[in-house]
Amino acid sequence: MSERAIILTPRGRDSQMSRCGPQLGNVTFLERPFHPVTLISLVTTALRGRRRQYEARDRLIDLSQSELRLQTTLETLEQQVEERTAQLRHNEEVLRQSQKMxxxxxxxxxxxxxxxxxxxxxxxxxxxxxxxxxxxxxxxxxxxxxxxxxxxxxxxxxxxxxxxxxxxxxxxxxxxxxxxxxxxxxxxxxxxxxxxxxxxxxxxxxxxxxxxxxxxxxxxxxxxxxxxxxxxxxxxxxxxxxxxxxxxxxxxxxxRFGGDVPQHNPLNVQHAPFAQNGETVLIVEDDPAVRVLVSTVLSELGYAFVEAGNADTAVPILNSTQRIDLLISDVGLPGMNGRQLAEIGRQYRPGLKVLFITGYAEHAAVRGGFLDPGMQMITKPFTFDLLTAKVQEMIRI
The missing domain is CATH 3.30.565.10 (Histidine kinase-like ATPase, C-terminal domain)
Structure with a gap:
């Protein structure tokens, strides 16, 4: 920032000195003799201009420092967000892996x-x-x-x-x-x-x-x-x-999973029996493992159940006086499939509710008109909670 100056010049030299102004910088020439008021006015103006220069410089310095602080804050915040996001993803993955076992x-x-x-x-x-x-x-x-x-x-x-x-x-x-x-x-x-x-x-x-x-x-x-x-x-x-x-x-x-396992306390939820008045489910499934899973869920809910390994074994049960509130059947049974079994079951028991279990794409079967009213489907593998919800929903309808 150049210094401001007032140069007093002899009479007649003002024009000559003014030509040197650009080389001298921020200079004001005052020719003698001059009135004191003129000098005071020039000095006041020079000081005011100088003060404004300093104020502008200070504002620029403050602005520069503020921008620097803002940039630093943004960089720090961005880093914190990235670290927090990575930590959350890590925790989610660890929790998912820990829940698996x-x-x-x-x-x-x-x-x-x-x-x-x-x-x-x-x-x-x-x-x-x-x-x-x-x-x-x-x-x-x-x-x-x-x-x-x-x-x-x-x-x-x-x-x-x-x-x-x-x-x-x-x-x-x-x-x-x-x-x-x-x-x-x-x-x-x-x-x-x-x-x-x-x-x-x-x-x-x-x-x-x-x-x-x-x-x-x-x-x-x-x-x-x-x-x-x-x-x-x-x-x-x-x-x-x-x-x-x-x-x-x-x-x-x-x-072994190599990450850190977050400390969490799984809720120990005890399902109260939901069955009422001896409600009974017929399970038709050729895979013994799936039959065990389904019967386990039904037992925990308080439902009675009857098991059959194929459609031929299930037909006499459907044609008997045995109470059946819901038929749960695999679609891909050996011999007569689950859909055919459901048709026969509804001939004996009009309005029979049917829950199909299948390994096929559910949406493709539904688009093909596979399901009639009173029929629903879940695909393998399914969770206990999903099966529980479907059984309760269908029996209560």
Whole structure:
């Protein structure tokens, strides 16, 4: 900022000095003699201009500092938002992963107290402080059901069934004998029976699709192959140890989730029975695991239920005096399908309410006019809450 100056010049020199003004800068020339008022006016004007220059400079400095502070604040805020968003996403992912494996003990115990008969002793050996594993909860549930049912079928005369969970670290040497797993931490779930066992030739083919040792009509041969696919998809492994008359142990290795698990207290909600006046549901499903799941939900709600493994078995029940308030049927039944069964059921019982279970795309079936009034559909895999809501909704209609 240039200095302001008032230069007093002799008479006649004002014009000559003024030509030097641009080189001299912010200068005002005052020719002698001059009136004092003129000098005071010029000085006052110069001081006022100088003061305005300083004020403008200060405002520019303040503005520059404010812009700097604002820029810093915005950068800090943006960083905080990014960090908070990342943290929220991380927490959501951790919570989702933890929910997939929380209450494994409740799951295993509940499914195993429903899938076996009184001649089989159930031994739950569940590890405390079980790690969180990465696994799809529906597929894990289906895998456990298949293992429990296979163990039950291997002990027709009764026996002992052990469900075990544990944490295990596999070093490099150990992984080479477990399907070339990556070294690391794993959550291990095993089901052991004291049944008839299997020879090595059967073990070698146990995971082949459609291979089964059960009589025709009593097994699809897809259970263990689906379990194999599930564990591989989860970056884990499944192994079988068995011998003739020495029982069988099937072990699932699921990788440990590596993140931090947020502390949360799941609500322990106890469903009160909703059934009234002996309401009864007919379950028609060829997959024993799904029948167990559906019957478990119905039992917790207080409903009575009747089971059938196929449509041919269900037709006599529908044509009897047995009370049926709702028919729950798989669409893809062997032989007569679920939709055909529903048509026959409505001939015997006009207005029969039907809830279909299917693995097909629900919207495609609905567009094709699959559902009539009083019919609804849920697709596999479904949650307990969804099934509960549908059953309550349809029976109350």
């Amino acid at each position: 929380e209450a494994v003990g409740q799951l295993t115990g509940g499914i195993a107290q429903r899938s076996i008969n009184e001649s089989i002793q159930l031994d739950m050996q569940l590890s405390e402080g079980l790690w969180v594993a990465e696994a799809d909860p529906n597929q894990l549930e289906s895998a456990l059901l298949n293992l429990v049912i296979n163990a039950r079928d291997a002990m027709p005369g009764g026996g002992r069934l052990v469900v075990n969970t544990a944490n295990q670290h596999l070093a490099t040497g150990a992984t080479e004998t477990q399907g070339n797993l990556e070294p690391g931490d794993y959550v291990v779930l095993s089901v052991t029976d004291t049944g008839c066992g299997m020879p090595q030739s059967t073990i070698d083919r146990a995971f082949d699709p459609f291979f089964t040792t059960k009589p025709i009509g009593q097994g699809t041969g897809l259970g263990l192959s689906m379990i194999y696919g599930f564990t591989k998809q989860s970056r884990g492994h499944v192994a079988i140890r068995s011998g003739v008359d020495k029982g069988t142990t099937v072990t699932l290795f699921l990788p």
